[in-house]
Amino acid sequence: MRPFEYARASDVTEAGKLAGRFIAGGTNLLDLMKLEVETPDKLVDITRLPLRDIETTDDGGLRIGALVTNSDLAADPRIRKDYELLSRALLAGASGQLRNKATTGGNLLQRTRCGYFYETSQPCNKREPGSGCAAIGGFNRIHAILGASKNCIATHPSDMAVAMRALGAVVETQKADGSTREIAVDDFYRLPGDTPQIESELQEGELITAVRLPKPIAGVHRYRKVRDRASYAFALVSVAAIVRTDGGKIAEARLAFGGLAHMPWRDEAVEKALIGEAPSMALFDKAADILLAEARGQGENDFKIPLARRTLKAVLADATKGA
Amino acid sequence: MKLKINGIEHELDIDTRTSLLDACRDHLGFTGSKKGCDHGQCGACTMLVNGRRINSCLTLAVMHEGDEITTIEGIGQPDKLHPMQEAFLHHDGFQCGYCTPGQIVSAVGMLGEVKDNWPSHASDNVTGDANLSSDEIRERMSGNICRCSAYPNIVDAIESASAKMKETA
Numbered sequence: 001m002r003p004f005e006y007a008r009a010s011d012v013t014e015a016g017k018l019a020g021r022f023i024a025g026g027t028n029l030l031d032l033m034k035l036e037v038e039t040p041d042k043l044v045d046i047t048r049l050p051l052r053d054i055e056t057t058d059d060g061g062l063r064i065g066a067l068v069t070n071s072d073l074a075a076d077p078r079i080r081k082d083y084e085l086l087s088r089a090l091l092a093g094a095s096g097q098l099r100n101k102a103t104t105g106g107n108l109l110q111r112t113r114c115g116y117f118y119e120t121s122q123p124c125n126k127r128e129p130g131s132g133c134a135a136i137g138g139f140n141r142i143h144a145i146l147g148a149s150k151n152c153i154a155t156h157p158s159d160m161a162v163a164m165r166a167l168g169a170v171v172e173t174q175k176a177d178g179s180t181r182e183i184a185v186d187d188f189y190r191l192p193g194d195t196p197q198i199e200s201e202l203q204e205g206e207l208i209t210a211v212r213l214p215k216p217i218a219g220v221h222r223y224r225k226v227r228d229r230a231s232y233a234f235a236l237v238s239v240a241a242i243v244r245t246d247g248g249k250i251a252e253a254r255l256a257f258g259g260l261a262h263m264p265w266r267d268e269a270v271e272k273a274l275i276g277e278a279p280s281m282a283l284f285d286k287a288a289d290i291l292l293a294e295a296r297g298q299g300e301n302d303f304k305i306p307l308a309r310r311t312l313k314a315v316l317a318d319a320t321k322g323a
Numbered sequence: 324m325k326l327k328i329n330g331i332e333h334e335l336d337i338d339t340r341t342s343l344l345d346a347c348r349d350h351l352g353f354t355g356s357k358k359g360c361d362h363g364q365c366g367a368c369t370m371l372v373n374g375r376r377i378n379s380c381l382t383l384a385v386m387h388e389g390d391e392i393t394t395i396e397g398i399g400q401p402d403k404l405h406p407m408q409e410a411f412l413h414h415d416g417f418q419c420g421y422c423t424p425g426q427i428v429s430a431v432g433m434l435g436e437v438k439d440n441w442p443s444h445a446s447d448n449v450t451g452d453a454n455l456s457s458d459e460i461r462e463r464m465s466g467n468i469c470r471c472s473a474y475p476n477i478v479d480a481i482e483s484a485s486a487k488m489k490e491t492a
């Protein structure tokens with residue numbers, strides 16, 4: 001690990017002024033620093049900031065402080081009762097030890113688990129812009145089938161962020177100059193394009209202070225994660241779904257997907273195709289056709305295309321059971 | 324800086340890069356916690372921080388000033404074993420023993436999570452009460468790898484320690 005200066009922020013405004021890389025749970029950043037994939041000159045410890053509360057908002061939603069741990073969030077009675085897919089997504093991710101450390105803000109900013117990003121002897125446009133992408137034509141079993149570019153085919157690893165996207169969550173931030181803003185999770189992430197090193201809309205020194213959830217969305221909540229082993233593995237494909245049926249027809253559908261792209265994926269055309277229709281396997285196939293119309297495998301990950309179809313159909317069948 | 328390990332405060336002068344694990348092992352002599360992967364994947368380094376289990380290899384010592392840190396040495400001692408340690412002995416919950424301190428600290432932390440009614444990925448219903456079936460134990464302990472694969476006996480040990488701890492609680 002390269003040497004770095006350490007500073008501890010005592011309030012949110014000071015955190016921005018200290019001008020360094022923010023560290024909270026550190027479970028991803030320190031891992032990458034050990035490998036010298038990340039080499040910050042200065043770390044700003046934000047763990048003492050008062051961002052650990054989950055509070056009710058005026059519109060009946062919840063504001064989750066950026067430092068609420070993944071464990072505390074998954075176990076919160078309000079989340080378990082009204083936002084079940086978020087609790088499920090969190091519990092499907094990582095291990096007990098990691099969830100006790102990982103925070104809500106940090107989870108959103110997880111870096112990809114692409115093996116070439118981690119291996120500094122290999123080219124990687126995300127780690128070293130302009131060096132090339134070794135995953136294209138390389139070992140790419142876990143890589144993207146949607147939204148990839150000729151420069152990067154990495155996927156976003158988070159489960160939580162997939163649920164947040166299905167829920168229509170909003171990220172609250174404070175910029176380095178002290179001003180604040182909010183960014184919908186729908187607009188928060190970027191596709192790799194020509195700049196895979198830029199993963200979100202956050203600017204330098206901008207700190208996530210909270211993630212806001214809308215008021216509870218009625219319907220069946222599901223988070224289905226398909227992975228190489230039954231626990232403690234990243235998603236090959238995951239589907240977060242909120243589906244409400246009324247009178248035998250789908251009245252509302254919110255769907256987001258993990259493991260498919262550089263960001264938690266959402267395609268409103270898929271949701272629109274379902275609304276007002278009676279659930280059937282033919283309908284779910286049609287939804288999968290829309291989702292996967294532009295899907296492209298890279299060789300080793302070709303299996304993800306049929307896997308995404310089957311997972312989506314299974315989730316929709318389960319969520320509309322008895323409708 | 325100061326670190327409070329197993330109830331006692333220690334003064335250290337360390338590089339900012341030092342992980343909590345290395346601070347305990349290399350600077351303070353608490354060598355019970357083991358370094359397996361050093362990347363948060365194996366769980367051999369598990370410690371409790373303010374009662375919650377974490378991977379001590381993936382956190383900086385300097386970030387833990389003021390925290391209550393518990394290592395395996397603070398869970399029990401040879402002359403006064405914790406019920407979890409006794410259960411691992413009784414059920415032969417190990418072969419080489421390298422992952423064992425992490426398994427035991429993790430299991431103690433995990434029982435605290437169940438006591439606080441935290442759900443898990445294996446729970447049928449996230450709004451219901453946490454129960455400790457063997458499927459639940461396997462899911463909740465998935466952050467601790469045993470390369471000797473002593474898992475069946477580890478699960479038995481945790482089940483029996485959990486029952487014993489409930490009796491005496």
